[in-house]
Amino acid sequence: MSARCTGNDRLRRLLIKSTAASAAVGALCAAGLLKPTRVLAAEWGRSGFAATSLPEALKAIGAAASAESGAIVIKSVEISENGALVPCEVISSIPDTQSIAVLVERNPMPLAASLSFAEGVLPRVRLQLKMAESSRIRVVVRAGDGKTYHASREVRVTLGGCGA
Protein backbone atom coordinates (compact mmCIF):
# COMPACT_ATOMS: atom_id res chain seq x y z
CA MET A 1 0.00 0.00 0.00
CA SER A 2 2.50 2.58 1.12
CA ALA A 3 4.93 1.29 -1.46
CA ARG A 4 2.38 1.81 -4.15
CA CYS A 5 0.54 4.89 -3.16
CA THR A 6 2.75 7.33 -1.32
CA GLY A 7 5.13 8.04 -4.11
CA ASN A 8 8.02 5.98 -2.78
CA ASP A 9 9.19 5.41 -6.29
CA ARG A 10 12.48 3.69 -5.57
CA LEU A 11 10.83 1.00 -3.52
CA ARG A 12 8.01 0.78 -5.97
CA ARG A 13 10.30 0.22 -8.90
CA LEU A 14 12.24 -2.40 -6.97
CA LEU A 15 9.05 -4.23 -6.16
CA ILE A 16 7.64 -3.95 -9.62
CA LYS A 17 10.80 -5.41 -11.13
CA SER A 18 9.70 -8.93 -10.41
CA THR A 19 6.25 -10.08 -11.39
CA ALA A 20 5.92 -12.07 -8.19
CA ALA A 21 6.62 -8.97 -6.16
CA SER A 22 4.22 -6.96 -8.21
CA ALA A 23 1.49 -9.45 -7.39
CA ALA A 24 2.42 -8.99 -3.73
CA VAL A 25 2.06 -5.24 -4.08
CA GLY A 26 -1.40 -5.80 -5.49
CA ALA A 27 -2.28 -7.99 -2.54
CA LEU A 28 -0.94 -5.42 -0.11
CA CYS A 29 -2.86 -2.68 -1.81
CA ALA A 30 -6.04 -4.72 -1.73
CA ALA A 31 -5.54 -5.50 1.95
CA GLY A 32 -4.90 -1.86 2.76
CA LEU A 33 -7.89 -0.78 0.76
CA LEU A 34 -10.39 -2.99 2.49
CA LYS A 35 -10.93 -0.52 5.29
CA PRO A 36 -11.58 2.72 3.40
CA THR A 37 -13.72 0.83 0.91
CA ARG A 38 -15.97 -0.43 3.67
CA VAL A 39 -16.37 3.05 5.08
CA LEU A 40 -17.19 4.38 1.63
CA ALA A 41 -19.68 1.63 0.94
CA ALA A 42 -21.47 2.34 4.18
CA GLU A 43 -22.06 6.02 3.59
CA TRP A 44 -22.29 5.90 -0.16
CA GLY A 45 -24.21 2.99 -1.59
CA ARG A 46 -24.05 3.76 -5.30
CA SER A 47 -23.57 0.42 -6.93
CA GLY A 48 -20.24 -0.38 -8.49
CA PHE A 49 -18.24 2.56 -7.20
CA ALA A 50 -16.90 0.81 -4.12
CA ALA A 51 -16.01 -2.36 -6.05
CA THR A 52 -12.30 -3.11 -5.90
CA SER A 53 -11.99 -5.38 -8.93
CA LEU A 54 -13.13 -5.14 -12.51
CA PRO A 55 -15.45 -8.20 -12.48
CA GLU A 56 -17.06 -6.95 -9.27
CA ALA A 57 -17.59 -3.46 -10.73
CA LEU A 58 -18.97 -4.83 -14.01
CA LYS A 59 -21.36 -7.09 -12.13
CA ALA A 60 -22.56 -4.20 -9.96
CA ILE A 61 -23.41 -2.06 -12.98
CA GLY A 62 -25.06 -5.00 -14.73
CA ALA A 63 -22.48 -5.22 -17.50
CA ALA A 64 -20.89 -8.59 -16.78
CA ALA A 65 -22.11 -9.94 -20.12
CA SER A 66 -21.65 -6.91 -22.35
CA ALA A 67 -20.77 -7.40 -26.00
CA GLU A 68 -17.61 -5.92 -27.48
CA SER A 69 -18.45 -3.14 -29.90
CA GLY A 70 -16.59 -1.21 -32.57
CA ALA A 71 -19.18 1.56 -32.33
CA ILE A 72 -17.56 2.98 -29.20
CA VAL A 73 -14.54 5.19 -29.78
CA ILE A 74 -12.16 5.91 -26.90
CA LYS A 75 -9.63 8.65 -27.53
CA SER A 76 -6.80 9.16 -25.10
CA VAL A 77 -3.06 9.49 -24.99
CA GLU A 78 -0.91 6.44 -25.66
CA ILE A 79 1.48 7.27 -22.84
CA SER A 80 0.64 9.54 -19.95
CA GLU A 81 3.46 11.07 -17.93
CA ASN A 82 1.11 12.06 -15.16
CA GLY A 83 -1.42 9.52 -13.90
CA ALA A 84 -3.16 12.25 -11.91
CA LEU A 85 -4.58 13.75 -15.08
CA VAL A 86 -5.29 11.50 -18.03
CA PRO A 87 -7.57 13.07 -20.63
CA CYS A 88 -10.07 10.74 -22.22
CA GLU A 89 -12.82 11.18 -24.78
CA VAL A 90 -15.60 8.70 -25.38
CA ILE A 91 -17.90 8.76 -28.41
CA SER A 92 -20.68 6.21 -28.74
CA SER A 93 -22.34 5.52 -32.09
CA ILE A 94 -24.60 2.90 -30.58
CA PRO A 95 -28.22 3.83 -31.33
CA ASP A 96 -30.20 5.07 -28.33
CA THR A 97 -27.21 5.26 -25.97
CA GLN A 98 -28.59 5.90 -22.49
CA SER A 99 -25.49 5.88 -20.38
CA ILE A 100 -21.72 5.64 -20.54
CA ALA A 101 -19.60 4.18 -17.75
CA VAL A 102 -15.83 4.64 -17.68
CA LEU A 103 -13.66 2.13 -15.85
CA VAL A 104 -9.90 2.05 -15.31
CA GLU A 105 -9.30 -1.68 -15.05
CA ARG A 106 -6.28 -1.61 -12.74
CA ASN A 107 -7.28 1.26 -10.45
CA PRO A 108 -7.96 0.39 -6.77
CA MET A 109 -11.62 1.13 -7.52
CA PRO A 110 -12.11 0.57 -11.27
CA LEU A 111 -15.40 2.40 -11.83
CA ALA A 112 -14.48 6.07 -12.37
CA ALA A 113 -17.63 7.64 -13.73
CA SER A 114 -21.11 6.79 -14.86
CA LEU A 115 -22.94 9.31 -17.01
CA SER A 116 -26.54 9.15 -18.14
CA PHE A 117 -27.87 11.27 -20.94
CA ALA A 118 -31.34 12.66 -21.58
CA GLU A 119 -32.74 12.73 -25.10
CA GLY A 120 -31.03 15.37 -27.22
CA VAL A 121 -27.66 15.08 -25.49
CA LEU A 122 -25.05 13.57 -27.80
CA PRO A 123 -23.62 10.32 -26.40
CA ARG A 124 -20.10 11.63 -26.06
CA VAL A 125 -18.02 13.04 -23.25
CA ARG A 126 -14.56 14.33 -22.51
CA LEU A 127 -13.27 13.85 -18.99
CA GLN A 128 -10.06 13.60 -16.98
CA LEU A 129 -9.14 10.44 -15.11
CA LYS A 130 -6.66 9.47 -12.43
CA MET A 131 -4.76 6.28 -13.17
CA ALA A 132 -2.75 4.42 -10.54
CA GLU A 133 -0.70 2.58 -13.15
CA SER A 134 -0.71 1.53 -16.79
CA SER A 135 -4.08 0.00 -17.51
CA ARG A 136 -6.84 -0.55 -19.98
CA ILE A 137 -9.64 1.97 -19.94
CA ARG A 138 -12.93 0.18 -20.47
CA VAL A 139 -16.09 1.96 -21.52
CA VAL A 140 -19.49 0.36 -21.06
CA VAL A 141 -22.46 1.74 -22.97
CA ARG A 142 -26.03 0.90 -22.09
CA ALA A 143 -28.59 1.20 -24.88
CA GLY A 144 -32.32 1.86 -24.56
CA ASP A 145 -33.16 -1.83 -24.91
CA GLY A 146 -31.08 -2.59 -21.82
CA LYS A 147 -28.23 -4.23 -23.73
CA THR A 148 -24.68 -3.32 -22.78
CA TYR A 149 -21.66 -2.93 -25.03
CA HIS A 150 -18.02 -2.30 -24.27
CA ALA A 151 -14.75 -1.22 -25.80
CA SER A 152 -11.34 -0.74 -24.26
CA ARG A 153 -8.07 0.98 -24.84
CA GLU A 154 -4.64 0.66 -23.25
CA VAL A 155 -2.98 3.70 -21.69
CA ARG A 156 0.55 3.56 -20.32
CA VAL A 157 1.29 5.67 -17.27
CA THR A 158 4.83 6.64 -16.29
CA LEU A 159 3.98 8.23 -12.91
CA GLY A 160 0.97 6.82 -11.10
CA GLY A 161 -1.81 9.10 -9.93
CA CYS A 162 -2.83 6.90 -7.02
CA GLY A 163 -1.27 9.20 -4.48
CA ALA A 164 -2.14 12.37 -6.32
Add this chain to the structure above:
Amino acid sequence: MPEPIKIRAVQQGESTEIRILLQHPMETGLRRDQASGQKIPAHFITTFTVSAHGKVLINAQLNTSIARNPLFVFQSKGLQPGDRVRVAWSDNRGEQRADEATVAAA
Protein backbone atom coordinates in the same frame (compact mmCIF):
# COMPACT_ATOMS: atom_id res chain seq x y z
CA MET B 1 -17.92 27.88 0.55
CA PRO B 2 -16.88 25.66 -2.36
CA GLU B 3 -15.21 27.22 -5.38
CA PRO B 4 -17.48 28.29 -8.24
CA ILE B 5 -18.10 26.01 -11.21
CA LYS B 6 -16.74 27.40 -14.45
CA ILE B 7 -19.17 26.80 -17.28
CA ARG B 8 -18.84 27.74 -20.91
CA ALA B 9 -21.62 26.89 -23.33
CA VAL B 10 -21.17 27.76 -26.98
CA GLN B 11 -23.55 27.08 -29.84
CA GLN B 12 -21.85 25.09 -32.62
CA GLY B 13 -24.28 24.73 -35.49
CA GLU B 14 -27.06 22.38 -34.39
CA SER B 15 -25.51 21.41 -31.10
CA THR B 16 -24.17 23.23 -28.08
CA GLU B 17 -20.80 22.45 -26.54
CA ILE B 18 -20.91 22.64 -22.76
CA ARG B 19 -17.54 22.83 -20.98
CA ILE B 20 -17.64 22.40 -17.23
CA LEU B 21 -14.72 22.88 -14.85
CA LEU B 22 -15.54 21.59 -11.39
CA GLN B 23 -13.13 23.21 -8.94
CA HIS B 24 -12.67 20.54 -6.30
CA PRO B 25 -9.71 18.79 -4.61
CA MET B 26 -11.04 15.29 -5.49
CA GLU B 27 -9.03 13.64 -2.69
CA THR B 28 -8.82 9.89 -3.12
CA GLY B 29 -8.38 9.03 0.54
CA LEU B 30 -5.20 7.16 -0.39
CA ARG B 31 -2.84 10.12 -0.25
CA ARG B 32 -0.76 10.87 2.82
CA ASP B 33 0.24 14.23 4.20
CA GLN B 34 3.98 14.57 3.48
CA ALA B 35 4.75 16.15 6.87
CA SER B 36 2.61 14.16 9.30
CA GLY B 37 2.29 10.89 7.41
CA GLN B 38 -1.42 10.95 8.16
CA LYS B 39 -3.88 9.87 5.50
CA ILE B 40 -5.78 12.71 3.89
CA PRO B 41 -9.47 11.74 4.05
CA ALA B 42 -11.39 11.20 0.83
CA HIS B 43 -13.15 14.33 -0.40
CA PHE B 44 -14.64 14.12 -3.86
CA ILE B 45 -17.66 15.01 -5.95
CA THR B 46 -20.06 12.07 -6.03
CA THR B 47 -22.76 13.48 -8.29
CA PHE B 48 -23.33 16.33 -10.66
CA THR B 49 -26.14 17.24 -12.99
CA VAL B 50 -26.39 19.50 -16.01
CA SER B 51 -29.83 20.93 -16.67
CA ALA B 52 -31.59 23.40 -18.91
CA HIS B 53 -35.22 24.50 -19.21
CA GLY B 54 -35.74 22.93 -15.77
CA LYS B 55 -34.92 19.48 -17.19
CA VAL B 56 -31.92 17.33 -16.34
CA LEU B 57 -29.79 16.72 -19.43
CA ILE B 58 -26.92 14.81 -17.88
CA ASN B 59 -26.58 12.97 -14.61
CA ALA B 60 -23.02 12.06 -13.64
CA GLN B 61 -21.90 9.78 -10.84
CA LEU B 62 -18.20 10.07 -10.06
CA ASN B 63 -15.59 8.18 -8.08
CA THR B 64 -12.35 9.33 -6.46
CA SER B 65 -10.52 8.45 -9.68
CA ILE B 66 -11.59 11.61 -11.48
CA ALA B 67 -8.79 14.18 -11.68
CA ARG B 68 -8.56 17.20 -9.38
CA ASN B 69 -10.44 20.25 -10.74
CA PRO B 70 -11.76 18.09 -13.57
CA LEU B 71 -12.96 19.37 -16.91
CA PHE B 72 -15.97 17.75 -18.57
CA VAL B 73 -17.12 18.49 -22.10
CA PHE B 74 -20.57 17.53 -23.39
CA GLN B 75 -22.60 18.28 -26.49
CA SER B 76 -26.32 18.69 -26.57
CA LYS B 77 -28.99 19.47 -29.10
CA GLY B 78 -32.11 21.44 -28.33
CA LEU B 79 -30.40 24.50 -26.85
CA GLN B 80 -30.30 28.01 -28.30
CA PRO B 81 -28.01 30.97 -27.67
CA GLY B 82 -29.42 32.80 -24.66
CA ASP B 83 -30.61 29.62 -22.90
CA ARG B 84 -29.44 29.11 -19.33
CA VAL B 85 -27.44 25.99 -18.44
CA ARG B 86 -27.25 25.01 -14.78
CA VAL B 87 -24.65 22.72 -13.24
CA ALA B 88 -24.94 21.45 -9.67
CA TRP B 89 -22.66 19.08 -7.76
CA SER B 90 -22.59 17.51 -4.35
CA ASP B 91 -19.66 15.76 -2.69
CA ASN B 92 -19.15 12.98 -0.15
CA ARG B 93 -19.11 15.52 2.72
CA GLY B 94 -22.50 16.88 1.74
CA GLU B 95 -21.10 20.12 0.35
CA GLN B 96 -22.91 21.48 -2.68
CA ARG B 97 -22.48 24.09 -5.34
CA ALA B 98 -24.59 25.20 -8.30
CA ASP B 99 -23.83 27.74 -11.01
CA GLU B 100 -25.40 28.85 -14.26
CA ALA B 101 -24.19 30.16 -17.59
CA THR B 102 -25.81 31.46 -20.74
CA VAL B 103 -25.35 29.70 -24.06
CA ALA B 104 -23.29 32.00 -26.28
CA ALA B 105 -23.52 32.20 -30.05
CA ALA B 106 -20.48 30.74 -31.78
